[in-house]
Amino acid sequence: MTTHHIEMATLLRKCCGLMQLVHRRTFAYKPVKRPSLIKEGGKSSRSEPNAESLDLATILQTKIKAAGPISLADYMRNVLTNPNGGYYMERDVFGEGGDFITSPEVAQIFGELIAVWCLTEWRKIGSPSPVQLIELGPGRGTLSRDILRVFSQFKLGDQFSLHLVEVSPYLSKVQAQQLCFNHSEVDPESNEPFYRQGETVSGAKVFWYHKLEDVPKEFSIVLAHEFFDALPVHKMQYDKGLWREVMVDVDPSEEKKFRFVLSNNQTVMSKVFQPLEGESRETLEYSLEADAIIQRLAHWFEFHGGFALIIDYGHLGDKSDTFRAFKQHKLHDPLLNPGAADLTADVDFKRLKFVAEANGCLTFGPVSQQEFLKRMEAEARLKVLLEKAQPEAHEALKSGYDMLTHPDKMGSRFKFLSIFPQVLKEHLKKFPVNGFS
Ligand SMILES: C[S@@+](CC[C@H](N)C(=O)[O-])C[C@H]1O[C@@H](n2cnc3c(N)ncnc32)[C@H](O)[C@@H]1O
DSSP states (O other): OOHHHHHHHHHHEEEHHHOOOOOOOOOOOOSSSSSSOOOOOOOOOOOOOOOOHHHHHHHHHHHHHHOOEEHHHHHHHHHOOTTOTTTSSSOOOSSSTTSSOOHHOOOHHHHHHHHHHHHHHHHHHTTSSSSEEEEEEEEHHHHHHHHHHHHHHHTOOTOOOOOEEEOOHHHHHHHHHHHOOEEEOOTSSSSOSSSSEEEEESSOOOEESSSSGSSSOOEEEEEEEEEEEEGGOOOOOOOEEEEEEEEEOOOOTTBBBBEEOOSSSSOOOHHHHHTTTOOOOEEEEEHHHHHHHHHHHHHHHHHEEEEEEEEEEEEOOOOOOOOEEEEEEEETTTBBBSSSEEEOOEEEEHHHHHHHHHEEEEEEEEEEEHHOOOOOTTHHHHHHHHHOGGGGGHHHHHHHHHHHHHHHHHHEEEEEEEEGGGGGGGHHHOOOOOOOO
């Protein structure tokens, strides 16, 4: 055992000793891409899209009729984040009454182990201060809440500030209610880069931004859980020696329905798209936004310091057709009634690694969620939680753990990738990044 393994073990032990069961999260998991959590015979409590979200189909159809088919990335961006009826913009889409469940929502052990990982890696490099915790796409704010709770148990609550990059005004309010004892919107006329601010009970300051670019350039630990899969992708097709783009057009056969068409001419994207060396797929999904964010992080870590943990479902550059929609925990037609269902595409981890490394960073992983959590001693943590919990809570704890780690459930589908600056190369050889080896 190295000193840092001992340190992690100590952190875990302390964390186990200090933590209580905060809440029970009882969900069933079905081994589909995202599980169905609706009870048999039960109904989702989620309301149907309102008139505004129905308008989104009309807006997109009008645009296409006027100017021709749009890229899948344009379609996806509008469907998810258009202020006028975009999927994430005005409702809570998570959990039993929503469309899907994510790991932080399944069980608190997930966020707690991520917190221990952040602390171990931060301490390993000398606890640089001040430090910002940045979460991209925080959903309900559950992961950040579980992490801050661990930080405050280590009396670190006020050493960290929390910076949330969230496009949805509705979800930013949900996050503020989860995380802060006071919070307020910031006057858009002010020159502040953030649009909301607040403070947690342990004194940590919290800020909300529309874009990563707006976050202050300080040493940062960056987390992205199920964020990259929500970024728009272009659908590319190799045809007669050229890359062409598959576009989204109006489907005249049905109201609010769209269809894929192959672009007649090369689009701007198909001209600038650079496949990785050795690419053998004839169709693939490409996210320019994911590339840009990784590039930004790489430069950030080089000039201001920090590291990142990216957690998502994805592949190693070998899948072609993963774009899909989920509604009430079931697969849904992604080209029907935009705004009514979540759109997602598997993350291309090979590409993320390539971009990070090409921009001077070190990458570790991806490793499966099962491997990562096992190496973070999730089982020991579960044991302590079971010892402390009332017998009636045991079933929920065990099933949450099983859902997170079982290879047929979330254990192998979800992957962890970490990014560190090149300058730490020798240090990390001596003290390897936890969870990855
Ligand atoms: C699939 S949810 C994941 C939520 C959370 N991380 C979790 O795992 O429970 C995606 C989150 O990213 C946000 N989001 C989607 N696209 C975004 C964008 N372009 N910029 C910032 N946030 C975005 C959504 O509003 C939502 O909070």
